[in-house]
Amino acid sequence: MIGKSASGQSGKAAPQTRIQRAKREAILEAGLTVFSEAGFRGATLDRIASEAGLSKPNLLYYYPSKEAIYEALLRGLLETWLDPLQAIDPMGEPVEELLGYVRRKLQMSRDFPRQSRLFANEIVQGAPRIMPVLEGELRGMVDRLAMVIEGWIAEGRLAPVDPRHLMFSVWSLTQHYADFDVQVRAVLNADDPYPGAETHLELLFRRLLTP
Amino acid sequence: MIGKSASGQSGKAAPQTRIQRAKREAILEAGLTVFSEAGFRGATLDRIASEAGLSKPNLLYYYPSKEAIYEALLRGLLETWLDPLQAIDPMGEPVEELLGYVRRKLQMSRDFPRQSRLFANEIVQGAPRIMPVLEGELRGMVDRLAMVIEGWIAEGRLAPVDPRHLMFSVWSLTQHYADFDVQVRAVLNADDPYPGAETHLELLFRRLLTP
DNA sequence: TTCCGATTTGACCAACCGGTCAAATCAACG
DNA sequence: CGTTGATTTGACCGGTTGGTCAAATCGGAA
Numbered sequence: 007m008i009g010k011s012a013s014g015q016s017g018k019a020a021p022q023t024r025i026q027r028a029k030r031e032a033i034l035e036a037g038l039t040v041f042s043e044a045g046f047r048g049a050t051l052d053r054i055a056s057e058a059g060l061s062k063p064n065l066l067y068y069y070p071s072k073e074a075i076y077e078a079l080l081r082g083l084l085e086t087w088l089d090p091l092q093a094i095d096p097m098g099e100p101v102e103e104l105l106g107y108v109r110r111k112l113q114m115s116r117d118f119p120r121q122s123r124l125f126a127n128e129i130v131q132g133a134p135r136i137m138p139v140l141e142g143e144l145r146g147m148v149d150r151l152a153m154v155i156e157g158w159i160a161e162g163r164l165a166p167v168d169p170r171h172l173m174f175s176v177w178s179l180t181q182h183y184a185d186f187d188v189q190v191r192a193v194l195n196a197d198d199p200y201p202g203a204e205t206h207l208e209l210l211f212r213r214l215l216t217p
Numbered sequence: 218m219i220g221k222s223a224s225g226q227s228g229k230a231a232p233q234t235r236i237q238r239a240k241r242e243a244i245l246e247a248g249l250t251v252f253s254e255a256g257f258r259g260a261t262l263d264r265i266a267s268e269a270g271l272s273k274p275n276l277l278y279y280y281p282s283k284e285a286i287y288e289a290l291l292r293g294l295l296e297t298w299l300d301p302l303q304a305i306d307p308m309g310e311p312v313e314e315l316l317g318y319v320r321r322k323l324q325m326s327r328d329f330p331r332q333s334r335l336f337a338n339e340i341v342q343g344a345p346r347i348m349p350v351l352e353g354e355l356r357g358m359v360d361r362l363a364m365v366i367e368g369w370i371a372e373g374r375l376a377p378v379d380p381r382h383l384m385f386s387v388w389s390l391t392q393h394y395a396d397f398d399v400q401v402r403a404v405l406n407a408d409d410p411y412p413g414a415e416t417h418l419e420l421l422f423r424r425l426l427t428p
Numbered sequence: 429t430t431c432c433g434a435t436t437t438g439a440c441c442a443a444c445c446g447g448t449c450a451a452a453t454c455a456a457c458g
Numbered sequence: 459c460g461t462t463g464a465t466t467t468g469a470c471c472g473g474t475t476g477g478t479c480a481a482a483t484c485g486g487a488a
Binding site for chain 1: 254255256257258259334337338340341342343344348351352355356359376378379381382383384385386388389390392393394396397399400401403404405406410413414416417418420421424425
């Protein structure tokens with residue numbers, strides 16, 4: 007048993023040289039591109055490897071399997087994905103807090119469309135690998151935010167809306183511009199959709215949420 | 218050359234006995250289930266065949282390839298999918314016409330979630346097979362409806378909204394309940410989302426569109 | 429019943445794909 | 459240098475999958 011040292015995924019915090027980190031990073035980069043384009047099953051190790059500039063066995067030296075790459079990607083994704091939710095301040099101005107959330111989510115669609123599509127792919131196909139996170143962490147965060155929103159409504163600082171369906175609306179409206187990008191551009195004649203999207207969504211949510 | 222008569226996809230309108238139509242129907246039914254669950258690449262002919270109650274070669278007797286099944290499915294889908302758009306009456310009451318459209322789209326998400334997911338899968342992965350339809354038929358219909366909506370706005374019977382982004386909003390908000398079903402149910406603790414969704418979307422669009 | 433085309437199927441194939449392995453190469457350090 | 463462990467790779471493997479084919483079976487008309 008000689009090699010395999012780079013794949014110390016379990017164990018207590020393997021050293022992880024700078025080079026190792028860089029190669030793993032490159033693999034995740036390539037994996038994100040390929041998985042988001044083709045879905046888990048549509049992606050091939052050969053394509054990921056060539057996209058990352060490695061041979062297939064070399065890739066498998068850093069991650070033990072296709073699954074491992076995909077799961078590392080999902081784990082990393084969820085962190086940054088749920089972040090904007092945390093940034094909502096229960097002490098702030100309700101309408102502006104929620105509009106800020108919408109704006110941040112829309113920016114993420116514009117700046118990280120591959121991440122959005124990876125997530126969409128996973129969910130559309132039944133979320134076989136992240137169901138626990140949805141039922142645990144995500145639901146917990148939504149429940150907490152729902153209470154904040156209901157408080158705002160009770161104080162009369164927000165129009166009465168179902169908090170959970172409000173969340174669904176924010177998610178679907180913003181992620182649509184990343185996930186359905188080709189359709190959006192086909193309809194808009196390939197113009198950049200984002201300036202228009204931002205003013206439209208600002209109008210929509212302001213109208214919906216202002217008491 | 219004996220068989221192959223059932224696969225007369227080209228040629229001038231093959232006879233198509235009742236039995237043939239029934240079997241093709243069963244294949245499309247099974248294909249819809251499998252493709253919408255697994256995406257094009259994730260679906261296997263074996264699974265489609267067994268789901269349809271046929272052997273694999275028998276399936277290939279009716280459709281010449283996996284591609285052919287998928288394309289037949291997409292073609293059939295687009296018909297019924299764009300239908301609700303046609304049902305919008307330029308002579309009707311603007312807000313009510315658009316709310317009716319929203320309601321019909323939401324019903325389609327509830328009643329035909331597999332179709333919605335099939336479509337979502339295709340678009341998320343870059344719409345490699347229906348791009349022409351998006352740029353042709355779909356864009357034409359949206360352009361026409363956009364003019365109607367702009368007319369309504371000019372008459373002061375509708376709040377000023379970007380017509381195309383309004384369409385995106387309707388599509389994303391309604392299809393979200395089919396495409397992201399597992400996420401929605403995870404957040405809502407598996408309750409039926411549709412009653413709440415309907416009242417929420419009615420409120421949202423009434424607020425947005427009422428002048 | 430006989431016949432003929434339509435339908436069905438078991439056996440098979442070639443390509444692809446995830447993953448393994450032993451050997452080669454590299455790089456740092458004494 | 460030479461040694462040692464980390465890294466890289468070509469060759470290979472077994473399972474899966476889309477698709478083929480020749481033979482068998484079916485079903486209705488004469």
